[in-house]
Amino acid sequence: MATSVAAHVPAAAAARRSGIWSWITTTDHKRIGILYGVTAFMFFLLGGLEALIIRAQLASPNNTLVDADTYNQLFTMHGTTMIFLAVMPLSAAFFNYIIPLQIGARDVAFPRLNAFSYWVFLFGGLFINASFLFGAAPDGGWFGYANLTSKAYSPGLNIDFWVLGLQILGIASLAAGFNFVVTIINMRAPGMKLMRMPVFTWMALVTQFIVITAFPVITIALVFLMFDRFFGTNFYNVTAGGDLLLWQHLFWLFGHPEVYILILPTMGMVSEVLPTFSRKPLFGYAVVVYSGVLIAIMGWGVWSHHMFATGLGPIADSVFGATTMLIAIPTGVKIFNWIATMWGGRIQLKAPMLFAIGFIAMFIIGGLSGVMHSSPPSDLQQTDTYFVVAHIHYVLVGGAIMGIFAAIYYWWPKVFGRMLHDGMGKAHWGFMLLGMNLSFFPMHFIGLLGMPRRIYRYDTALGLDTLNLVASIGAFILGASFLIFIFNVFWTRKRGQLAGKNPWNAATLEWAISSPPPVYNFSVLPTVSSRLPLWTEHGVSEIPDVPPEPVHVPGGTIWPILTAAGILAIAGGAIMHTLWIVLAGALFMVFSIYRWAFEPFEV
């Protein structure tokens, strides 16, 4: 594979290459999407397992199932995994697979950079989890507050894994972010104006703008921390003049936009599912798009609501309280438009639709508890308690995960050509809804009744034994619901009903081609003349099943994965404090980039 193959795919011979090597070297956005999805789902299961151990520990007071340090590693890795290794890359799986299809493109703008993003993400995830093998998983919380993360208070390798791992993952996110902004802006089919784009693609575009602006902020915070830990600088050393709130401002300046990085894509997914199964166009398309843009912009002005207890003073508290409340408006507008989309429709309660409806119902609860701690005085009793744990899980499990599963059930037939079993999907939905409410709803009370977060044990004197037990039982039901999904996947492989081009009779472009799509996606690039091309007469030009002339598709390449391996080596050398490995990794990375840059890719 030293020189890449420029694959002229003849009309009739559009067969995919197969074998592991073809996956390692792939630049096909669809395969990369599947890689993202499978990898992220594995990390999702890992993060879920961590959550179940946490809930098993908290099922009874003063439990000794795990010790304090193990518990602290578990909740740190649960948060880090779910945010960076599960929800974000699950969204990325859909960006990769669906966006080029929705905008009528044959691939993303930079297919090799796309492969690079995936491999860096995989290596970053493996790197940060490799810490478990050394008994030194990160233990500073997913928010890693200074100065607990400094060498003086965390002398082990734990935080080193975290600070290096997150920087690796940041590279993957940034590369993908630029790739998708360029793809969406430049690669749209003729006639696909911005305001004709599907809302999922729109929300992806907005999300990627947040990624490329927010990730540099956390990168700076992490570089400061890395310098403190590795080279003895004093950014977060108070005794040498550092300031601990510097970390918090930088972290939340990233961290709150990050919340919208997690939720906006799922809002886009739901905005695709609802019209399809209501048999009606999205109500207020422009308003839904603009409110998403507005949420992204306003998301930059609210970060200090994570810091009301730090003593910012009444003026700052008032301002950040007010800006946070304002975000409820565009969010509420989206919810009203979704309900209005269903209003007057012919709602087909198939599994994807149930997940989408579940998303709205649960997100409302998470949104309202969010308003409760947007009020700084009210937040002084809620922050760092289980009330906030309840809130984030309504937003991220009831919201993001529900929305992602709506997308999984919705687009599965497009990706794999077979329908997931609807009955099993409904059972999955039912148990997930039951489990999450049983687990997370009591946490509101647990918090209001005074139990802080991140404690590995609690006294029976708090009076919270029963509520905690109920929350733990709910967590296991929630966990079990995903077993139904996994069974469904295996069942569907052999027995799933064949999907055909457009099993849901949906309106957007990805449903105009076969399932799964051919390697070149569109036999001829379509011309679009409607926001709902498949629901409009002559909404899209004819797309023949067989390409009338040979189609160029990108060949495979080994250099993105090798560049990513170079980055992994740099981090590995840094963990071992071995300079020559760092230098060798850097050299290898530069060499791989050089070969990548001069590799003939397409003829």
Place this chain on the structure above:
Amino acid sequence: MGVTTFAALGLSACSGSFPQSTLDPASGFSSDLADLYRTIFWWAMFVFVVVEALLVYAVIRYRARPGREGEPRHVHGHTALEIAWTLAPAVILVFIAVPTIQTIFKVDGTPPDGALEIEVIGHQWWWEFKYPELGIVTANELHLPVGRPVALTMTSADVIHSFWLPRLGGKRDVIQGRTNRLALTPDSVGEYMGQCAEYCGSSHANMRARAFVETQADFEAWVQQQLTSPPPVDSLDGLVQRGAQVFTSIREPANHSCIVCHRIEGLSYGAIGPNLTHVGSRTTIAGGTLPNTAEGLRRWLRNPPGEKPGEMLGRTMPKIDLSEEEIEALVAYLQSLR
């Protein structure tokens, strides 16, 4: 779910069984926060009921079923509706924002004149309390006179902690290099539990605090007791004297000697661990996690990191090679320091 929320509100109002309830206030500060929470809660409840009802109604009313087939009318939007459901939440938010901002300025930590000054210092993993005007230094347990304003001035000796006694007020982070303030006036006599609310390392769960709100007379008695110097070692006898000898002995390694870290008035000057001058008068030890009984002290002295995980060299109490005889003597001595 709404029903269970009502139930919880009801049950927390007549608390006692929830010693850290935020909805069972015992100071003006925590009452203000609980009142504001209730205001927001009812608005949220209203929105919850309306929006979820609309959602459920839409799903049931417009579900596809026999008699409702064929394509529905394609509606693309409605400008007046969009404006309405933009303005409606904005109006509700005004009803939340106004009391919010009023409360922010009301509870901003400015103490009234004549407030009792207390310094709070967070340590991994215990609380140090100083009464500078009274010359009292103690740990993990506050004593407050009922009805008198208290001004807390707070910082941290190491990582960030958060001081929180839910029934007496909202939490406030204690941050090295910064000074934060809280002001509150406890309004009823009683014992109030709390604990560190900001994740601060291994034993974050074991960093408890409690406050004893007392009548003026009881408080003054406590102050008098705290100001009494402990009797000189020479005047002690038996096991207690032996305990004092163990306490002052230089052990191997030297930083395993009690006096390196702990202060007892007239005996030692250690400043790393809690001041033990009147440790016998406290109800708990070990960050408030063990009862201050002979058995509790024994458990603690045998293996401190076993009780409070997370060893920080030079900052937390290590496992010290003490014989059972030495432990019994120390227990007797520490219990005598009332």
